[in-house]
Amino acid sequence: MNIAHCFLAVTLVAGFNFQQKNTPLPVIPEPEKVLSELETQLTSTSPNSQRAFALYSEAAQLLAKRGNYEEANSLFEKSNTLTKYEPDSVIIIEMNLSRANMNKEEGKYTVALQTYLEALTFYQKRRNANAQLWVYSYIIELYRATYNADLALKYIEESEALMANNEVEMRPKAYLLHAKASYFLQFQIDIIDTPYDTTRYHLDNALKLAEEVGDSYLIGLNQNGLSYLLMHNDPSASDQIIRYLDSAKGHMLTNERFRNYTSVLQTLALHYTRSGKPELAVDITFEAIDLSIKNNWTSNLGDLYRLAGEVYYELGQYKKSAEYLNEALGATKKSMAEIHSMELGELTTSNEKALAERKLLEQQTETELAQRRVARNRQALIATAIFSVIILAVAIVSAVLYFRLKRANTSLKTQQGITRKTNAKLKEVVGQKNVLYKELNHRVKNNLTVLSSLIYLQEDGEQNETQKELYQTLRHRIQSMALIHQNLYEFDQGLNVDFQQYLKQLIPEIAAAFGDEKNVTTNINCDSLEVNIDEAIPMAMIINELITNSFKYAFKEIDQGKISLASEVSTDKRIIHYRDNGPGIQDDLEHDQPQRLGMLLIRLMVDQLKGKLTYEGGSNGVYFRIELP
Template sequence: MNKQLTIIITLFCVPIFLCAQNLVSKEIHTHLNWLDNHIKNIKDSTLIYKTAHQTIRLSKTSNNQNALIKSYNHLATYHREYSKLDSAFYYINLVKNFYKKSNQSESLATTYLELKVLHNLKVEYDKSLVFVHKALEIYEASNNQKGIAICYTHICDLLYYEHRYQESVAYCDKAIAIQEKLKVNEDLALSYRYKAANQLFSGADLKDALKNINKAINIYNNSGESGILYMAAINWRGNILKYLERYEEAIVDYQHNIDISKKLGLERYLIPSVANIGHVYLLQEKYSDALPYNLQAIELIKKTGRERNLWENYMHVSDIYSALGNYEKALEYHKLYSVHYDEYRETIIHRLESESQAKYETGKKNATIVFQDEKIAQQEKTKILYISIAALLALGLVHTISSVRTIRKKRKALQILNTELDSKNKQNELLLKEIHHRVKNNLEMVKSLIALQSAQLDDKASKEAMLASQHRVQSMGIIHQKLYQGDNLGSIEMKDYFLNLSEGILDTFNAEDKVKIECAMDNLELDVDTAVPIGLIVNELLTNALKYAFPENNHGNIKISMSKKNNNILTLHVTDNGIGKVKNEKPKGTGFGSQLINLLTQQLNGKMQENNDKGTSISFQFKLKAA
């Protein structure tokens, strides 16, 4: 009897269970269709979030893995567009792990490209490139031409941020050739947009760049696309029009995007157009009009966490304040620009060192060359903004020039009055010594002024910069002291000069008891035009050694040696037995000292080599004219 009852209940419940399962499957299918159609609509963002989570719960209940993964994908897109990037990473990584375990390589490749987009938003271009190449390997293995082309498009995009515009255009052209053949219009529009963006800075004809961006816009118009992709293309057309100096047309495009972004509630898409309107006014020298736009862009970037172009907006605001005469604000924003630009630059250099990059591109050396001009320009601007300090130095220089002119007039008068050659030579020698004496005194005054200025500063980095300036002024002052104290007014005895320079630096760092400096060289005389830059080079190397080579009061030795061969080859060695440099260690300090050494080495037609096996050993060879 019980057995019969069980059979009857089972026969009754199974259809109910199957019916329930069908209802759940239909509900999941309905939710996913709705998400597919509404994921890009900001007005539905709250409902998108709720629907995706409902679908996840239903998918888990019915053990529907495919529906679960699609729901995760939609949530990743939701967080990328409307919420937090960290949440987007969480859900897309769930998707990635599923496709890895289930060996769904094509879907995995698509997910890698989505990870590339997320890392781009966080300015992590090295990680972006890793995922693009992972996707490319999958597509190449299966000969998926559509996938290969879109990977080329993404590489084109990444090369833009490395300023390798011509190579980037070449990748876009490779993608376009495949996409036109396959007639994949949405991918094709993206490739045309990236190509036009790179042409803007590659030296290509801007009219050709405008033609290509219009091709992208026309594709979007024909397909009915009016959202984010279309807005990005409009923004880039504005950029091209801006550099064609068609400013009014550019502002129309930027304003169009602002209006659409506000209408859709897409706050982060306001950033490029707001910043670009500010840049247009900056280019037109309408500084008061430009300022509120760039300040608004900075606030939006901070609020949304999309910091990719933060450094550029800091730079524009600094330029605007400088043009308006507000140098204090200009310096404040220039410092912010320097910090964020250095972080951006290090990201690019790190990207070039990645293993995957070695397969497709060159190396760190290229990136360093790319950024040299920007770094020099940055330091030039810093010098301009420190105009108050420069003014003090200028006063000392004017006084020195005035003294030199006065003495020259006296020399000319003495040449007319004195007929005896011996008497004239003695008088000239006396006057030249007086010049060097006064120059030395003036340099001492400049050193004192810097010390007084340094005493007013609280910032440790500024104090260190001031101390470094004092050392440089001191190194030049010692040369002029040697000139007026010595018998030969045309040259400097370098061993004695190095000993005096070493004593002064050891005294400044209070390091006489822990560090010994040895001058292992014969007496050697150099003309003043050669001695000054070499003195500055040795000053920088000794300062760096005392600051970094012997931490925690370690004792050590520094050795200086110099020799000259054939009267035109000068060799300089500075070595220490300190801790040396750690491989790939981030440079300490501002880097100005290293740049100064490089510039002075170039000035003397020299080459520099550095060895860090045991301590630090730096060698120079200079090609000199006869003293």
């Protein structure tokens, strides 16, 4: 998707070159071994059989557990084509739950939630309390992953009510207790203000129950959670933290939970960094990064790169720290874009499905009405024939027709009422999808604003002016993208952005960042310029860089600065004219690092939009001409 390419371009502009550390990685078997064993077993199995379904399903679930998501997805698809050969619906539901857990780890929350709710309904009808408890735990974990504390708490309360009214086994109870403990760990400060002792109590109980049932994987999860809690609340417990994390690493490797293994490494590296031993965190951090890149675990790369930036900052290597923070920004924005794209695609598909169902219902109604008209005509013809034979028969037939028509009219009114209700429901569904779309953009905007605030905090405490300027530049780029998402949910324009309105918001923000030292007037004439959602972010980055460069370099020796933006729109071309009255671009531009990076970003964004960038300025000012298809 173009937005994802945009984020990749930001990463390239940061000038980052990843260098793998010479750290020995654990011996992790490749997915090829599982696939090879599956191929061998399939040679002696009918391709269309229950046995083939079982082989594909078991291999897919194993790969999903290991974190080999691409290979697992392929096998899940093959399993789905063979479900008609599996008579036990419980086995199919369990396979779907495994795939839903994988979808959740990949950030496909809507797909995962739909599967969870279908499974929950399935087990509720069968009064299977143990299976319901497993699904409740999965849903709680999903709402934790999406920072929805209220819904997570709701399902915790429902699961506790289920356990109060039914006898349940220890393993699902242990997993539910872990999900509950993780809820308190995640939201103890930001949302529910739970004291440290209460959170520690829940985590200790979860670990104790996991040890009682002998669930190695669950033991590792709770040890990692306890380490994280102690690290932030009791730094003196360093030895206990390291013991927990070393044990958790072993449990994750034993259970082939390689994705969780990287989470334990991340906690350990963070502990070393926060406890004043960043040199011990370097190899651990890059071990986690290596595994994530190798297995395409993109959703956690942003946090790992951010950790690398923090490690190098504590080591005093500020240039490397800035490079990794740039990389973290790119990975985080790419993950947001993918989630945004995925959610938007699902909403669109759901909306199209609703419209198709509505159209089909209308066609069915038309067909039924036509059939009724044909039936009435046939009956009228018979009545006419009978009338010509005998008056009495006509009277009898007329009476019959009367009652039949009465019933038909009653039925028709009923169908019309059903059609009206269906249309109203479909209209409500479409409205809900629009609300969800606006909420999604609102959340993305809020996330970008939070990210901008975090960078500002880092910038505010920075003494190095070069580093401080780098943080300021990053904030401007993030804010320009946040404004795009703000426009998408504040103005009801579907998937298009009114760029005139957007520029009126962007330019004052950039001007405010440079204070009152710049006396600049702006003239914006882009009323005819609209861009779709795929073009919005690259366009925002281009304009942000041009305006920022003008404020930074064009008006140093000018009392009254001027910036003008204008657009021309025709049937096959859009042209944007950008001017300022500064000294223009000088011959030694290649030696001016900030401007060179800004221009590189502008060219990358124009190329991504398949446009053409022309510079025609001189000593009287900058003039850029941007042609877009």
